Amino acid sequence: MENKCAFCDYKSAAARKLTIDEIDKLSVNCLTVKFKKGDSIIRQGTYSTNVAYLKSGLVKIHIDGPYHVQVVRIVKPSSYLGLPTTFGDKINQYSVTAIEESEVCFIDISLFRKLLATNPDFSNQILIELCKGELESYQKCVNRTQKQTRGKLADVLLDFADNIYHSDIFPVLINQEDIGNLVDASRESVSRVLSEFVKDGILKISGRNIEIINKNTLKQISAKG
Template identity: 55%
Template structure:
């Protein structure tokens, strides 16, 4: 647990907007922590008075569904986490767990809110991010419920490739159980679909290593369900 994060902007854009005053204030009032894969960063149901800024790494946002854990989405640094908690009743409404090595800043709500009030550009940034999240949520939900399994798996793979790793080759950041909870299926179906994609020549599987060999096809699968 260090407290030496003078050079830890919340994100490059936001930092450049902070007045010297508020930036100092911020730097003096948060901690930087490292987590390793699998560590819990935010725990649903726990009391908390911190906003979390994910500096580096990957994390999953997940919550208890009626029958099993639901992974809402994979998030990549830089991003804020736990805003709903801190503005609400200070009880975490979802969990966040590290999916890779991760660096995180915990910022006290009070401080965060002060800066939000002091700095229009910053608060505008935040409102913007929240709006984007809402939209993304709408579309994600519509897609997941309307598409068939193949379509949803294709979407997940495309997101990994295009949004998370920026590469056609990557190692799956989630286990099959997790993938199932992300894509709303059973673990068995994940396995089957993945080998199916492999046989179809769309991807090439070597353990958890994936290479998308035919992105066009994958995009087609995404559209046809």
């Protein structure tokens, strides 16, 4: 690979713990692939053969449920995409799809295992990332099952603004059906609630862009259900 990981600006917190020598090995065993919007990066039910790392772009993680797809979460760089699968199960338990042009590094799994075994700082960092992910997913599940649609939509909008785009104006790259799958609501309900938010002066929508005007109210809706 011409692509030297040493000079990569998007290194993971874990990769920063690697020695020069280890980073070199990573460079050789790492392949960067570009995906267009809508492209499938990881497909549920197929064998997992590499560790995937999101270098740039934006992706959604989704699972086929008994009735419809559930969008588990939207992931931004720099994050590993299939860690739980890589070590917990050989078969991918979920799919990952690009929702904008994205770059993904595929790392050879045996090298990754070797790094884990030989560099405790690296493996500790991976452990921390996994743990945070699990805690987050517990909390998300509680919200998904207990809040009602308005509250869950408020959650997602705040997450977009605060954690993904770091701005109160942002483009919505997924359609309302997907938003529905992300908050466990029907497409129609999403549309209705979004209209309500606009009518109540909480949001302004123009084209694919959403602007949060009244963040406090949105936070209240998020908190109260």
